[in-house]
Amino acid sequence: MLLAIDVGNTNLVFALFDGDEVKARWRIATDARRTGDEYAVWLLQLLGTVGIERSDIDQVIYGSVVPRADHNLSVLCEEYLGITPLVAGQGKASWGFEIDVEQPSSLGADRALNCIAASKLVGGDMIVVDFGTATKFEAVDFNGTYKGGIITPGINLSLDALVGKTAKLPRIAIAAPETRSVIGRNTEDQMLIGIFWGYVAMMEGLIERMRAEIGRPVKVVATGGLAVLFDEHTDIFDVVDRDLTIRGLQILADRAARKD
Template sequence: MLLAADVGNTNVVFALFEGRDIKARWRIATDARRTGDEYAVWLLQLIALEGYAREDITGIIIGSVVPRSVHNLTVLAQKYFGIEPIIAGQSGAEWGFELDIEQPSSLGADRALNALAAHAKYTGDLIVVDFGTATTFDAVDFNGAYKGGIIAPGINLSLDALVGNTAKLPRIAIEKPATDSVIGRNTEDQMLIGVFWGYVSLIEGLVDRMKREIGRPARVVATGGLALLFDEHTDLFDAVDSDLTLDGLAILAERAIS
């Protein structure tokens, strides 16, 4: 079985794969200071609770946008599983598709993994929208080449900035407003309208501009924690694929091992 670790700026997601099928997944807050021993105490118990043993794991792959975390996860793999991990994008696990951008080395592992998995799972030109700490929009052409994209503040970052830099605005939950009206009658409603419908408008507007620039029909694939919420209130997405980044890790591991 393959253990995949997707290290984002907010969370680390571990998934246990049998082939391309995810058998279990676990999430922990990202902390670059967390040691391999600390990961092991938490992860080995969860693996056992799912009915698996550490000996069942024969491969480990790490995809990370937090460079400091890679060392500690490598220690976890070597010390507790006796496995030399595959590091996504590095020697033996290169992306395997064209990065048609000015600074290929600056592309985050999560975005490259999304591009890899999206091209493997869907046809034609693609726009991948990933709702993470930042919201990213990535263009992948019909040959699988990565053509570039957009980085926008994630909705939680936007809300944090709004609340953190004002004296009287309260913290609110991110959810659809109670009505479709965009004229709020109190402070909380006005904030929610601005955050929620403002973000829907941002997504729809940027994807429309990307489609016009691509100049060919493009399917829109959404992933990330808030993809399902926004999918309920816009007809923008052709597919919602919550496991896209993890699937990219599994595909890359298959290529590296074979």
Template sequence: MLLAIDAGNTNVVFALVDAGAIRARWRIATDPRRTADEYAVWLSQLLALEGFRIGDVTSVIIGTVVPRALHNLQVLSDKYFKTEAVIAGQGRAPWGFQLDVEEPQNLGADRALNAIAAHANHPGDLIVIDFGTAATFDMVDYTGAYKGGIIAPGINLSLDALVTAAAKLPRIAIEAPKGNISVIGRNTVDQMHIGIYWGYIAMIEGLVARMKSEVGRPLKVIATGGLAVLFEKHTDVFDAIEPDLTIQGLWMLWERSR
């Protein structure tokens, strides 16, 4: 089976993929100092809990936006899985689609992988929104070419900045509103929930509307990332939500690299 590793700025996601089907997934906080041995101890226990063994992993592919984390993940693959990891976007696993932007070398691996999977799953022109540490809005045309996009602060990042900079504001959990929906808060916590949640909805809807207007053709909106489901009940901007889009992209790129 394939071990697909998506190393993001906040978490590293490990997914066990068998013929395109995700059999298990785990995540751990991103720490470039974490050694291959530490990963192996953690992973071996989680594999066992799901009924798998280290020997069940025969191939590894890594996509990362944290360059410092790559070396230890490669050592993990070499030492414990006895296979040389395929690195997304490098060597025998180039992206395989046109990067029609000014600085193609700076496109994050997660955004490229999302583009691969979204284009494979959906025909036509697309907007792919990934709710991660940053919120990214990417335009992929009907040929699969990446045409550019938008980077905005992620909702957790925005909340952290607000709480850090304002001494009297409490730390709150991000959650969808329940019961009667009002955008006029009667206390500090409610006002923060409204500002963060509905402010983010307004940003999503506004940016998607501007992208659609600029492109001038129908665009299907695909959302991914752990927080995508947080917004779907209160906006109709998404045509599809695919939480595992990045892992799907890793599997498709690995299949192509073979």
């Protein structure tokens, strides 16, 4: 079995693959101080809950945007699983597609993995949208070449800034407003309208501008925790796949295995 680990700024996602099937997934808050021993205690207990032995895992790959967490993940793999992990973007797990931007090395692992998975899932000209700590928009052409993108603050980050920099605005939960009216009648509704519909308008507007610049028909692929919520309130997405990033890891691991 393959253990794929997506190391994000907010959370780490651990996913177990049996072939192409995701057998289990778990999430833990990102903390660069967490040791390999702590990861091991947490992970081995969770494996037990689904009846999987550590010996069932024969391959590990991780993709990381938090370099300070990498060493302790390697300790987990080497000392507790007895496996040298593949690192997304390096060695046998190199990206395998052209990155046509000014600084190719600056492309984050999560963004590259999303492009890899979306290319296999959809193909053709694409815009890939990932709703995470930051929201990222990626342009991928029909040859699978990464052409560039957009980075914006994630919706929760935007809300944190709004509440943190004001004296009286309350903390609210991210949700769709109960009505489609964009004229709020109280402070909480006004905030929710501004955050939610403002974010939908930003997202739709940027995608339409990207479409116009690309100049060819494109499909829009969305992933991330809030993709399903937004999909219920916009027609802009062609495909929504919450597992896009970890599927990118699985694709790289499969390629690496074929190189052996």
